[in-house]
Amino acid sequence: MTDARSSRGPRHAAETTPDSRGATDRDLTGTADYGHQTGTVDLTRLSAASLSELLHAREISSVEVTRAHLDRIAAVDGDVHAFLHVSRDAIDTAEGVDVLRRSGDQLGPLAGIPIAIKDVLCTLDMPSTAGSRILEGWIPPYDATVVRKLREAFLIPLGKTNMDEFAMGSSTEHSAFGPTHNPWDLDRIPGGSGGGSAAAVAAFESPLALGSDTGGSIRQPAAVTGSVGVKPTYGGVSRYGAIALASSLDQVGPVARTVIDAALLHDVIGGHDPRDSTSLRDAWPSFAAAARAGQLKRNLNGVKVGVVKELDAPGFQAGVHQRFHETLDLLASNGAEIIEVSAPNFEYAVAAYYLILPAEASSNLAKFDSVRFGLRVNPVGGGTVEDVMSATREAGFGDEVKRRVILGTYALSAGYYDAYYGSAQKVRTLIQRDFAAAFEQVDILVSPAAPTTAFKIGEKVNDPLAMYLNDVTTIPANLAGIPGMGLPMGLAPEDGLPTGLQIMAPARADARLYEHGAAIEALLEDSWGRTLISQAPELKVSK
Amino acid sequence: MSEITTDQVAHLANLARIALTPEEIDKLTGELSVIIDSIAKVSQVATADVPATSHPIPLTNVFRPDVIGDTLSQEEALSGAPEHDGSRFKVSAILGEEQ
Numbered sequence: 001m002t003d004a005r006s007s008r009g010p011r012h013a014a015e016t017t018p019d020s021r022g023a024t025d026r027d028l029t030g031t032a033d034y035g036h037q038t039g040t041v042d043l044t045r046l047s048a049a050s051l052s053e054l055l056h057a058r059e060i061s062s063v064e065v066t067r068a069h070l071d072r073i074a075a076v077d078g079d080v081h082a083f084l085h086v087s088r089d090a091i092d093t094a095e096g097v098d099v100l101r102r103s104g105d106q107l108g109p110l111a112g113i114p115i116a117i118k119d120v121l122c123t124l125d126m127p128s129t130a131g132s133r134i135l136e137g138w139i140p141p142y143d144a145t146v147v148r149k150l151r152e153a154f155l156i157p158l159g160k161t162n163m164d165e166f167a168m169g170s171s172t173e174h175s176a177f178g179p180t181h182n183p184w185d186l187d188r189i190p191g192g193s194g195g196g197s198a199a200a201v202a203a204f205e206s207p208l209a210l211g212s213d214t215g216g217s218i219r220q221p222a223a224v225t226g227s228v229g230v231k232p233t234y235g236g237v238s239r240y241g242a243i244a245l246a247s248s249l250d251q252v253g254p255v256a257r258t259v260i261d262a263a264l265l266h267d268v269i270g271g272h273d274p275r276d277s278t279s280l281r282d283a284w285p286s287f288a289a290a291a292r293a294g295q296l297k298r299n300l301n302g303v304k305v306g307v308v309k310e311l312d313a314p315g316f317q318a319g320v321h322q323r324f325h326e327t328l329d330l331l332a333s334n335g336a337e338i339i340e341v342s343a344p345n346f347e348y349a350v351a352a353y354y355l356i357l358p359a360e361a362s363s364n365l366a367k368f369d370s371v372r373f374g375l376r377v378n379p380v381g382g383g384t385v386e387d388v389m390s391a392t393r394e395a396g397f398g399d400e401v402k403r404r405v406i407l408g409t410y411a412l413s414a415g416y417y418d419a420y421y422g423s424a425q426k427v428r429t430l431i432q433r434d435f436a437a438a439f440e441q442v443d444i445l446v447s448p449a450a451p452t453t454a455f456k457i458g459e460k461v462n463d464p465l466a467m468y469l470n471d472v473t474t475i476p477a478n479l480a481g482i483p484g485m486g487l488p489m490g491l492a493p494e495d496g497l498p499t500g501l502q503i504m505a506p507a508r509a510d511a512r513l514y515e516h517g518a519a520i521e522a523l524l525e526d527s528w529g530r531t532l533i534s535q536a537p538e539l540k541v542s543k
Numbered sequence: 544m545s546e547i548t549t550d551q552v553a554h555l556a557n558l559a560r561i562a563l564t565p566e567e568i569d570k571l572t573g574e575l576s577v578i579i580d581s582i583a584k585v586s587q588v589a590t591a592d593v594p595a596t597s598h599p600i601p602l603t604n605v606f607r608p609d610v611i612g613d614t615l616s617q618e619e620a621l622s623g624a625p626e627h628d629g630s631r632f633k634v635s636a637i638l639g640e641e642q
Contacts, residue, residue: 141619234599248598277605278598351582362559369560371632373623378635379562385634390562402561406552406571407578409559420582423589428596430588464574465581481599507600 043068044204048113048261051207055112058101062094062112066156069114073158073205075541081180082190082200084119085126086159097154109264109288111154116200116209119160120167120193121252122241123147130243131163131175131193134368134375134396144241145276146210146252146269153268158206161196165398166365167217167245169193170470173461174400181457182225184497184536188454191221197255198225203539208265209255214245215353216450216474218253219486223449223500226488226532228262228521229255230514231474233507234481235280237266238273246360247278249353249478257533259487259518260295263287266510282508290511294518298526301335303516306442310346311473317452319492323499324448327489327524334523339442343434346476348427353475354468355411355424362408365401368393403464432480439506444516447473449486449500473502483510485517488532490524498532547576 043051043065054060070090077083087093097112117123120130122140124147129135143151150157164174172180172195180195182188183203190199197209198221211218213231222229230253237252244250254265266287273279307328312321332338370376370392371385379391397405411420438445451472460466477484482504489501501520505512525531552572556563563571617630626633 138623141615141622235602274607278600278602280600280602345588348585348588351585354578354582355585366560370625371634372620374625376625382635384636384638386560387562388635389560390557393560394562394564397561402563402567403571403574403578405559405561406555407575409555410547410551410575410579413555413558419586422595423585424582425595425597426589426593427585428599429593432596432599465577468578479599 042204044072044207046207047258048110048207048256048264049258051113052109052264055101062097062101062156063091065112066090066094066114066158069158069206072203076183076203076539077205079181079186079539080183080199080203080205081178082161082196082203082205083116083159084129084131084162084177084196087126087157089125090114090156090158094156097156100154108153108268110208110268112156113208114156114158114206115150115265116158116161116197116206117147117150118194118197118209118211119163120212120243120245121147121210122243123157123160126157126160128160128243129177130167131165131177132396132401133176133398134392135373136176136375138374140241142241145238145273147241149269150210155208155268161194161200161209163196163217164193165401166243166361167193167212167214168361168400168404170216170220170467171455171457171460172196173457174398176398179457182454183539184226184454187456188497189224189457190454191224191450193217194221194229194255198222198227198229201225201227201255201257202533202536207257208261210252210265210269211255212242212245212250212252213474213478214249214251215357215478216471218255219474219484219500219502220450220471222255222486223489223502224454224498226498226536227255227257228259228485228487229253230262230266230485230510231477231483232266232270233280233483233510235278236282236284236483236508236510237270238276238279240273240275244364246357247364248360249357251478257531259485259514259521260288260291262485263291263514263518266514280508285511287511287514291514291518294515295522297519298522299335300331300516300519303336303444304339304442305331305336306339306341306438306445308346308438308445308447309340309342310344311447313451313472315451316448317492317494319494320448320450320452320499323490323492324501327501327520328446330523330527331520341438341441341445343431343438343476345427345430345434349431349476349479350468350472352424352427352431353471353479354407355420356428356479358404358408359411359421360408362405362412365405368396400464428479431476435476435480435482435506443505444512445504447502447504448489449473449502453492453495453497453499477504480507482507483513485513487517487521488524490528490532491535547572547579
């Protein structure tokens with residue numbers, strides 16, 4: 001056990017390096033030294049937006065920024081285990097971007113900035129395992145569309161992040177390659193399934209990351225690590241090359257430390273993709289512009305904020321409940337009209353989700369058949385191709401994947417289909433109707449992003465049902481296809497760990513999330529006097 | 544409690560092509576019974592008058608021009624295969640001896 005594992009609670013601002021965004025950043029411009037080792041400025045502590053300004057002003061190079069983050073990974077990832085693979089090409093890629101910039105090329109706002117990529121996304125140059133033994137070492141023959149877009153915008157892929165196997169889980173404990181540890185307390189989970197991406201950002205190993213959200217896998221890790229994560233409108237970001245869990249629920253989205261950074265990344269990865277038949281053809285506004293407008297405005301004058309009665313449950317952790325209601329008071333005193341709304345069918349959301357998800361997953365995971373890619377295990381004494389498939393899937397899938405594939409097979413089998421899968425699809429309609437009725441009264445909906453702060457590693461791993469209830473607040477948005485954001489809401493008084501606020505908007509109104517999310521973030525930070533992430537305990541750095 | 548049995552789980556495992564061990568089947572039978580009990584409540588509100596939703600934002604007639612785009616080469620397609628002969632995926636016998 002290191003000191004960092006046991007030390008928690010607020011630190012004095014003077015002890016921390018500069019905040020990851022805001023006025024402090026501007027003070028840096030013009031100072032002499034941006035070296036990550038010698039100077040007063042640690043490049044890993046800056047937001048992507050601040051790094052962007054310094055890169056564009058040529059005060060720092062992408063190589064310096066990339067090296068600072070690789071050094072940070074080398075120093076802390078032995079304890080955090082956010083990464084399954086660290087790129088060997090990152091410095092070369094950064095050098096290429098620096099050359100382009102020096103030659104006068106006009107580069108996009110995130111050019112030269114490092115990013116971590118959830119291992120569910122296919123990458124041509126790095127293994128893509130989705131956290132599963134069955135894909136160990138597999139290098140795909142193509143890039144996911146979102147990865148291609150990162151490369152075209154000249155971001156620097158740092159590596160692939162850990163996750164629950166095939167994104168099934170809320171704690172990253174179901175990874176075949178060992179759990180990720182929460183940077184706030186290494187004995188605790190970083191959320192899941194995208195715990196690796198959230199932890200990488202929260203531990204300052206990367207300013208940005210990509211996640212995927214099927215029932216909360218971006219928003220819940222954001223909540224428990226004090227970071228920001230967005231699940232876009234279904235169809236807003238391409239799913240091509242994202243190893244599918246449940247195709248009607250999955251969305252790829254941004255993971256960051258600030259709302260503006262998430263918006264900048266969403267602007268890069270979003271938009272229509274002809275390779276994804278569920279991709280929307282909408283012309284999307286600039287989410288970064290929306291976030292900047294919200295941050296500048298710093299109020300919610302005239303905004304109707306709905307509180308979903310059913311997501312403000314008495315069973316939630318006391319500190320989560322307390323911070324949520326303090327946040328509502330803060331919004332009300334800054335112009336918002338708080339309106340309680342009811343969504344009576346949300347009570348059935350988790351049940352519907354755990355029928356629809358396993359059903360779709362059992363179908364999607366049929367492709368892991370030992371023929372075209374991944375593991376092959378030959379049974380003792382040989383056998384038919386079906387025996388080989390069965391032996392391979394037995395050896396290659398973990399317990400949670402087996403549980404959900406069997407559950408999905410059950411839900412889809414003759415005689416049960418109408419009662420289970422058919423009924424779950426009807427519940428989906430009812431939940432969409434609840435949202436539609438709510439959004440007739442309000443502009444955005446808010447709730448806690450997770451019912452508790454980060455729990456201890458091992459605490460729930462043997463109780464599947466308890467684990468499933470971690471996503472009670474995030475699942476409705478996936479069932480309805482609407483966008484949702486998780487952002488820091490303060491530290492729970494009882495354990496000093498981050499709590500998260502969820503904001504939801506109608507389908508296609510992602511810009512509204514960024515505008516009001518940035519305003520709420522600014523108001524909360526003003527009330528704290530600093531960012532939430534700057535209050536995280538220092539990780540012990542190994543040399 | 545729902546009436547899920549070990550025989551049923553063994554049958555489902557066969558359908559799903561997962562060679563579960565007897566211990567795994569026992570464990571899963573207990574776990575699935577608990578999970579299914581808690582999710583069966585969807586039928587309480589799923590009345591006949593409610594239409595099913597399979598897709599959150601339905602799109603229709605998603606077409607592209609019928610032209611060949613970028614496709615994988617044979618070498619790329621085979622690059623991740625556990626076994627191949629240079630042009631085809633290689634598998635063991637499709638049919639058992641009794642067939």
